[in-house]
Amino acid sequence: MTLTARLTVLYTLVSAAVLLGLGVLVAWSTHQHFIDLDRDYLLDKVHLIQKIVDETPDAAELSAKLNELLDSHHGLFIAITRGEEQLFGPSSITFPAELAARSAADQPMDWPDGERQLRGMSTELSAVRAPGGVASPVRTMRLTLALDTQHHTHFMHMLRQQLAIYVVLATLLSGLLGWWAARSGLAPLRIMKERALKVTAHKLDQRMPIEAVPVEMAELANSLNTMLERLEQDFAKLMDFSSDIAHELRTPISNLLTQTQVSLSQHRDPDTYRDILASNAEEFQRLARMVADMLFLAKTDHGIQLPNREDVALEDEVASLLDFYDAVAEDKELRLRVVGAGSVVGDRLMIRRAISNLLSNALRHAHPRTDVELAIDAQGGGTNLCVTNAGDPIDASDLPRLFDRFYRVDKARAHPASDGAGLGLAITKAIMIAHGGSASVTSAAGTTRFCLQFPGPQGPLSLRVSSSQPQRTVSAE
Template sequence: MIPRLTLTARLTFLYTLVSAAVLLGLGVLVAWSTHLHFIDLDRDYLLDKVQLIQKIVDETPEPAELSAKLDESLNSHQGLFISLTRGDELLFGTGGITFPAELAGRSAADQPVDWAAGEGQLRGISTEISAAKMPGGATSPGPSLRLTLALDTQHHTHFMQMLRQQLAIYVVLATLLSGLLGWWAARSGLAPLRTMKERALRVTAHRLDQRMPIDAVPVEMAELANSLNTMLERLQQDFAKLMEFSSDIAHELRTPISNLLTQTQVSLSQHRDPDTYRDILASNAEEFQRLARMVSDMLFLAKTDHGIQLPNREDVALQDEVRSLLDFYDAVAEDKELRLRVVGAGTVVGDRLMIRRAISNLVSNALRHAHPRTDVELTVERQGDGTDLCVTNTGDPVDAVDLPRLFDRFYRVDKARAHPSSDGAGLGLAITKAIMLAHGGSVAVTSVAGRTQFCLHFVSQP
């Protein structure tokens, strides 16, 4: 199995590859440009000799004198080969080389031809020149003069070989140096990632307060660091809630279990009559029912943590559900001398049983905390983006500090459990919030001058 490369190795490899391609391209460009430059220099040199020979031909009408003048003018030019012919007659020649046939067929003198002659390299041109003053020249019958020149380019070839070798060595060394610099740059650039890695390794269940550095990292990594910090903050908050939740569960379960254990031990301490055992079993059954409701509520909340799906969706008339529940709570309200009132109407889309459970939790909570001989009012009202159902009661005011936490699990404003007759475990409002979130709505609470109001907001379905 091929091991995966580190990000530093990948960046170094890519940087080295790009550098090699750029350097290789630059080397080819330099070599080719130098080659073209030598061609231009040789062409200009040969064309200059063509003009010189043309001038000598114009000034020397006699062929016998022409060879001597050309030899005198051109004998100092090393590596220059000349052939001046008229038809098949050779008027002047140097070097004793053989010119290729394709060279004589070219009409453009500015396009040199390269060829090999033994171990040497030659570059030449061929052109026709005027011979008007010579016997048999352009003003008299007979062929014109054909001038063919060649230049030994062995020194150019040797220079180009040396240049290519030096460029190749330079490309290799520069590529290696670029790779080394690329590794250093990649390692230095990724140093903030290593810092973030070290911080992440220090994060444990007992050290969730670690945060990623933001000011000390580049802008591109600052967003990642900020996202990780946000995630760590959520984890820290959720972990704190989980620890608190676990502590609350242990506290809530300890009381009924202790009651059951105490009653059972007392009943077994001595022989009792059947009626006494029956009373003890009935009391134990009530504690078991309370435990069963608590476990059921905790299972429901656990499902909502993973995203609950509504079992059924249907149109629910809120005023009908409210009146149906009030028939059930009439006896409790009469016992506490409370008046129940329903105002307004509205229809929402959702699961009927879950909506009824949410309303029931609010009504039960209002009846529990309302002062005697006051009103508990349920209002259904259409809003711009949905429908609100509010439950209002008059009782002891709720401190502003406690309002945001009323929907936390096992949270009670009365830390001393001022309502021992209640069988609630502090999960009703948390379940109500979970039900509203499952419906895409929300729940809010306000408490002003002893009037506490819980509102369920249902968003209109498209």
């Protein structure tokens, strides 16, 4: 069932229950009202008959007055007894024996008599003298009277029929109004549905109308808008990634294909073939590194467990890398400086790779005859390792995307001095996420700084920071 149908059925059932309860209440109240009216009517006749009995000691005269009373009150039946003697009574009805046990103050008693429905009561009368004029002690007489309630029964039957018809019609009307109310109330959902149907892979800019929906749906619309915004951003990144990877793979493949076709175009000597194969091997190595890096990033997307966890002294790893990059720094007339020390728990090879990516990036873009500084510092319960170099500033619009895959600030992709595929910073960020940390970058006033933030003891990995702060300087001037 649709939500509109469910709300309609629920509203109809609630309305039927309320209307049915109201109908029962009306019928019961009307019935009780008739009982009260009949009781008051019978009590009034009890007082009237008591007065007639008090004023009429003669039995014949008493019967005449009571018959006259019955003639003027249709549907009223009276019986007067004294002991076992019946002084007055109708022969057309039979009073039940249990009626005599009730007093006038009690509720009247109902009973059927053939096709008639009677309601009556019984009470005691006091006579000053016995009817017939003969002086006698005061004798107690019992008065029993009944009223034909056929007109009440007919009215109640008609009332119940009318109430039943009203309840049915009102329930149907309530169901119709409930359907209209549910459909109108869910109109914002239909608007959101129409907007959602317009969302395609090439049209992710649709947003839910938050201002046009009720407050209860505003949070849902806002959540959907947030989801669409994330999808739009991720899809844009995926499109860029597809374009970038196609570009990165096209270059080495084109080189391999061109060299192979040229070498096959004519017969060459073995040395020439050997040079061509060596050049092709370099391109294959580049492709292999790119594929390995992409596989590593694919694993990080699904979450990876650190292969080995051990205490890693950051200053030792940096020192090992400086020994490796000394030649590069010397070629560019750069000076490498290391400040501070600290240890973290993590995978040694992965941490070294992250630091190596930042260091090679800094050496590649640093201006000649400047310093490249690696600073290790404990801050806020964690440890930061920052690599700073002096070079061309990076535009603020490019900073948020530096850690994206295949992203380069140089839109022309001209990198004659580097065979990198633009995955180094993305791998660095993935390694930091695997260690529960983060990576960040700032660039201003000709200084660019990349920082790795390792978590403290309260983070996912434990941390041990050295108290000593040694400094090492490698001069390559």
